[in-house]
Amino acid sequence: MTGRALFDPGLQPERTELAWRRTALAIGVGSLLSLRVLPAVVGDPVWAAAWLIPGIAGLAFAVLLWFRAQLRHRRVTAALLDGRPEDLPGSGLMLMLTLFVVGCGVLSAVVVLWWT
Structure with missing residues (x-):
């Protein structure tokens, strides 16, 4: 390609990273809310402690997603600036999010069916 860039440097990868950050933030906020609400709803201290596990796991996943999104942004930008589209990352981040959701x-379906 002569004289034409393959992409607009910085804008598309940055918008994508911001979207991943919003997703991680939403998961983190939801996890914090579950840590606050679920123990009060359950009532029993033993079960309340068990209900802390999903909230803590969600917070850990949100942090992991945040850092993986930053890494993906750096890899995408480097691959596009160097003109190596074969080095673009795959869909691992999307698969990770899908499996988490x-x-x-x-887990929610099991809890609803068991609780009622």
Whole structure:
């Protein structure tokens, strides 16, 4: 390609990273809310402690997602600036998020079915 850039440097990868950051932030806030609300709803101290596990796991996942999004942003920017589209990252981050959301959905369904 002569004289044409493959992308607008910085804008598209940065918008994508910001979207991943918002996703991580939403998961983190939801996890903090679950840490605050679920123990009060459950009432029993033994079960309340068990309900802290999903909230803590969600917070850990949000932090992991945040850092993986930053790493992905750096890799995408470097690959596009160097003109090496074969070095673009795959869909691992999306798969990780999908598995987390499906796991949360299954856990929620089990809790609702068991609790009622």
